[in-house]
Amino acid sequence: MNTNNVSVNAVPEDKAYLENVNAKKWIRHMEEDLILFWDRVNPESQEREPFTTHAFSGGTPLTPEFIGEYKDRASKSGGEWMGANAGKNYSRMHSRLTFAYGVAYHLTGNPQYYEVMQKGVNYSLDNGFDEYGALTILEDRNAPENTPNLRTSQDQAYSLTGLAFFYYLTRDKGVLDRILKQHDYIMDTYAIYQYGEDGDKEKLLDFRWLPTDQASSELVAILDQLNAYMVLLYPILPENAEEDQKRKKEWKQTMMDLCQIMLDKFHVDKKKNPWNDEQITVNSFWGKLSGKELKFGGRHFDFGHFVKAWWMIYLVGKLVGDEHFEQKGEDGVQHILDDGFVDGETLFNAIDERGGNKPDSLKSESTWGEKYFPTEKNEWWVKKNISLGQHWWMHCEMDQAAAMVYKGKDSVQKWIATSNFFLNRYVDHGAGGIWHELEPATLSPKLMKAHLWKNAYHSFEHTLIMAIASEKVKKGEIDLSFAIKDGSCSDSTLRPYYFDDGDIWDIRYSTMTEGLNLRSCRVKFVFNKS
Numbered sequence: 001m002n003t004n005n006v007s008v009n010a011v012p013e014d015k016a017y018l019e020n021v022n023a024k025k026w027i028r029h030m031e032e033d034l035i036l037f038w039d040r041v042n043p044e045s046q047e048r049e050p051f052t053t054h055a056f057s058g059g060t061p062l063t064p065e066f067i068g069e070y071k072d073r074a075s076k077s078g079g080e081w082m083g084a085n086a087g088k089n090y091s092r093m094h095s096r097l098t099f100a101y102g103v104a105y106h107l108t109g110n111p112q113y114y115e116v117m118q119k120g121v122n123y124s125l126d127n128g129f130d131e132y133g134a135l136t137i138l139e140d141r142n143a144p145e146n147t148p149n150l151r152t153s154q155d156q157a158y159s160l161t162g163l164a165f166f167y168y169l170t171r172d173k174g175v176l177d178r179i180l181k182q183h184d185y186i187m188d189t190y191a192i193y194q195y196g197e198d199g200d201k202e203k204l205l206d207f208r209w210l211p212t213d214q215a216s217s218e219l220v221a222i223l224d225q226l227n228a229y230m231v232l233l234y235p236i237l238p239e240n241a242e243e244d245q246k247r248k249k250e251w252k253q254t255m256m257d258l259c260q261i262m263l264d265k266f267h268v269d270k271k272k273n274p275w276n277d278e279q280i281t282v283n284s285f286w287g288k289l290s291g292k293e294l295k296f297g298g299r300h301f302d303f304g305h306f307v308k309a310w311w312m313i314y315l316v317g318k319l320v321g322d323e324h325f326e327q328k329g330e331d332g333v334q335h336i337l338d339d340g341f342v343d344g345e346t347l348f349n350a351i352d353e354r355g356g357n358k359p360d361s362l363k364s365e366s367t368w369g370e371k372y373f374p375t376e377k378n379e380w381w382v383k384k385n386i387s388l389g390q391h392w393w394m395h396c397e398m399d400q401a402a403a404m405v406y407k408g409k410d411s412v413q414k415w416i417a418t419s420n421f422f423l424n425r426y427v428d429h430g431a432g433g434i435w436h437e438l439e440p441a442t443l444s445p446k447l448m449k450a451h452l453w454k455n456a457y458h459s460f461e462h463t464l465i466m467a468i469a470s471e472k473v474k475k476g477e478i479d480l481s482f483a484i485k486d487g488s489c490s491d492s493t494l495r496p497y498y499f500d501d502g503d504i505w506d507i508r509y510s511t512m513t514e515g516l517n518l519r520s521c522r523v524k525f526v527f528n529k530s
Helices: 013-018 023-041 064-076 091-108 111-127 153-158 161-170 173-190 219-236 242-266 303-320 323-340 344-354 360-364 392-404 408-426 457-473
Strands: 191-195 201-207 267-272 279-285 341-343 366-368 477-484 503-511 519-526
Touching: 013 408, 023 091, 023 457, 091 111, 091 153, 091 161, 091 457, 091 477, 111 161, 111 173, 153 173, 153 219, 161 173, 161 219, 161 477, 173 191, 173 219, 201 219, 201 242, 219 242, 219 303, 242 267, 242 303, 242 323, 279 303, 279 323, 303 323, 303 392, 323 341, 323 392, 341 344, 341 408, 344 360, 344 366, 366 392, 366 408, 392 408, 392 457, 408 457, 457 477
Parallel strands: none
Antiparallel strands: 191 201, 267 279, 341 366, 477 519, 503 519
C-alpha cells in the first residue's frame, strides 16, 4: 500500500465532519472573544468591590455618573427594562462571573484567572449573606430587594453558583460549609414538606418562589436549585463520616423530589393550537403556574427552559441511578432538540421572505428556534409553529444539551452546525463578548451585553461543555486544571464537569502562585481509549 501521500493525522473519510471539532477552538474562543471583554468590565485594579453587574457593550463598566446614558442606550437597543435598576450590583451576577473565571482557569490552568475567581469567592463569603440567606443586592443591605420576604428561591440558588464551582475545583472545606449552610436555609425557607405524626419531615411536596408563598408558582424556583449548584456538587460531596453519608442521601432524595415536582406540577404534554383544533405535542413545562401565563408565549414557556428542565432530569437520573428519570429526561431533551432545530436553509428562506439581508453562508449553518408559537396566519418569523427568535442563553442551553445527549452522526452534525452559528453570529468580533439577542430578519444584534440578567455565565458554561464534548465525540482527550490542597481529595472524585465517562490518563502537579497554599492539578481526561 502506498502511503506517501497520506498524512498520519488525516481524518478517516467517515469522520471528516469532525476534522475541525476540538477543545482548542473553544479555548481560543474563550480567551479571544470572552475573557478580554470581561477583563475590561472588571479590571484587576478592582479589589474588594463586587463584580460589576452593568456595563456598556464596549466593555466599559458602569459608574454612577453614566447611569443615565446606560438607561438611554438600553432603551434604544430594545431593552428599557435593563436600565431600571442600573447601578445596582446583584449577588446572582457576581456569583455567575465568579463561576466564569473558574471556568477560564479550569480550561487553561492560568493562575491569573484563579486569582480573580478567588476574589469573587472571598467577596461572597464576606459580604454576600446574612441571617436570611443570600442578599439580592450587594453593597446596600437596606435595598428594598433585600427585604427577606422579597428574596426569591432562584436568587438564593444562584448565590451559590460561583462557590459551587470553586469547591468543584478546590474541595475547600470552608467554602463547602458556607454552601451547606445556605442550602439548609433554602430548604428550611422555601421547601414545603409533608410531616409525620412525630413532626419529622417525610416528603418534599412543593417549592416556593417567595418565602410567604403557599405553593409553587415558578418553574425556575425548582429547576435552578438543580442547575445552579446541586447537580454539580452531588457526586463530589464528602462521604467519609456518617453525617456526610446522611447528607448525601438527603441530597439524593431532594434532587429526585425536585424532578418529580417539575413533572407533576409543571409538565404539559399537548397544547391546543388557539387558531384551530390541532393538538401540538410540546412535551414541555409551564414557566409560571398562573392562568394568564398558561399559553403559547407565556412567561418562560420557551425552548431554553424546556431543554434545561429535561437536561437536569436526565443528569439527576444518571447521578442517582434512576433509569426512569434518565430515560424520561433524555427523551424530553431529544424532543425539544428535534422540534427546536432550525436548519440554515429555513432561516435563509425566512429572511428572504421578510426581505432582509441574507448571507449565503447561512445555508451551511444552523440555529435553534425560540419557542412554540402558532399564529393565525402565515408569518415569516414562525415556521412549523416555531418562533425564529434568537437569544444567546437559549442557544447555549440547546447546544449544551445536544452535545451531551446525542445519538449518531446526524445529531452530532447538528450541534456542530449550531455551535458554529453561535461563534459566527453571537460573538462581537470587534469589542468581544456575546450579544444578548439577534434580530431574526437581519441577524443584527439587540440589547445590552451586561445587565441584571446577563453576564458571562451562560457563554462560559457553553464553552466548557462544548470543549469537553468536542473531544468526547471523537474519542480524544482534554486537560482540565483543578487547585487542590494536599490530601483534600482523591483522584476518583475528579471529573470533567457534568460528564461521567472521561477516564483520568495523567495528572501533573505544580505549585500555584506563592501564598495560595495550593497545588495546580492538571488532569488529562481521555474518552474511550484502550
